[in-house]
Amino acid sequence: MDLLDKVIVITGAARGLGAAIARQIAAKGGKLALVDLEEKDLKATQSKCEELGVTARTYTADVADEQQVITLYERVAGEFGRLDVSINNAGILRDGLLVKTKESEITDKLSLEHWQAVIDINLTGVFLCGREAAAQMILGGRSGCIINMASISRAGNFGQSNYAAAKAGVCALTVVWAKELARHNIRVNAIAPGTIKTEMTASMRPEMLEKIAAGIPLQRLGEPDEIAHTAIYILENDYVDGRVIEIDGGLRL
Numbered sequence: 001m002d003l004l005d006k007v008i009v010i011t012g013a014a015r016g017l018g019a020a021i022a023r024q025i026a027a028k029g030g031k032l033a034l035v036d037l038e039e040k041d042l043k044a045t046q047s048k049c050e051e052l053g054v055t056a057r058t059y060t061a062d063v064a065d066e067q068q069v070i071t072l073y074e075r076v077a078g079e080f081g082r083l084d085v086s087i088n089n090a091g092i093l094r095d096g097l098l099v100k101t102k103e104s105e106i107t108d109k110l111s112l113e114h115w116q117a118v119i120d121i122n123l124t125g126v127f128l129c130g131r132e133a134a135a136q137m138i139l140g141g142r143s144g145c146i147i148n149m150a151s152i153s154r155a156g157n158f159g160q161s162n163y164a165a166a167k168a169g170v171c172a173l174t175v176v177w178a179k180e181l182a183r184h185n186i187r188v189n190a191i192a193p194g195t196i197k198t199e200m201t202a203s204m205r206p207e208m209l210e211k212i213a214a215g216i217p218l219q220r221l222g223e224p225d226e227i228a229h230t231a232i233y234i235l236e237n238d239y240v241d242g243r244v245i246e247i248d249g250g251l252r253l
Contacts, residue, residue: 001145069128088149091149194221
C-alpha cells in the first residue's frame with residue numbers, strides 16, 4: 001500500500017504510540033483522522049502532522065461506546081470520501097493482583113470495575129473499531145488494512161489479569177478477521193510491543209526502569225518510533241496478513 005493520500009484512522013492518537021504512528025504516516029503523505037478523548041494533546045498531534053503538509057482532522061470518541069464508534073467511522077468516510085486504514089491503538093491500564101494478601105489475610109481483590117474498564121476499552125473498543133472500519137471499507141468497495149495494538153502481555157503477565165486477557169483477545173480477533181476479510185482485500189494484523197518509552201513509563205521510578213531494562217536482552221526500552229516503523233512496514237507490505245508482530249527487544253525469545 002502506498003500511503004500517499006490514503007485515509008487513516010488512529011485511535012488513542014493524543015500521545016504515546018498513537019502520536020508516533022501519526023507522525024510517521026504524515027511523513028508518508030497519509031491523510032489522518034486522529035481520535036482520542038484528550039482534546040488538548042490530540043490538537044498537538046494534529047499540529048505536528050499538519051506541519052508535514054498533510055490533512056489531519058481530530059475526532060473525540062469513546063471507543064467502548066457502540067454508537068459513538070459507528071458515528072465516528074461514518075463521519076470519517078463521509079468527510080474524507082473514503083477509508084483505507086484503521087489503527088486500533090486506544091487502550092488503558094488498571095493493573096492489580098487477582099487476590100492481594102498479607103500474612104495469609106486477603107487485603108484486596110481485583111475489582112470488577114477495573115476488570116471491565118480494561119476489557120471495554122482494550123478489547124470491546126478494538127472489536128467495535130475493527131467492525132466499523134471493515135464495514136466502511138466494504139461499502140466503499142476499497143481494499144484496506146486494519147492494525148490492532150496488542151502486547152506481549154497477551155501471553156500472561158503478573159498483575160495484569162484484565163490487560164493480558166484483553167490483549168490475548170485482540171490477537172485472536174486479528175487472526176479471525178484476517179481470514180474473514182481477505183475476500184474483501186482487507187488485511188488485518190497486530191503489533192505486540194514490549195516495554196516502550198511512553199508517558200506512562202516516564203512516570204516510573206528510575207530504579208524500576210533500570211530493573212526492567214536489565215531484563216530485556218537489548219538492555220533498553222523500546223522507542224515509540226520503533227513501533228510506528230512496524231506499523232508502516234505492515235501497511236506498505238501487502239503480503240503481511242493475519243500476523244501478530246512482537247517488538248520487544250528480544251524479551252520473548
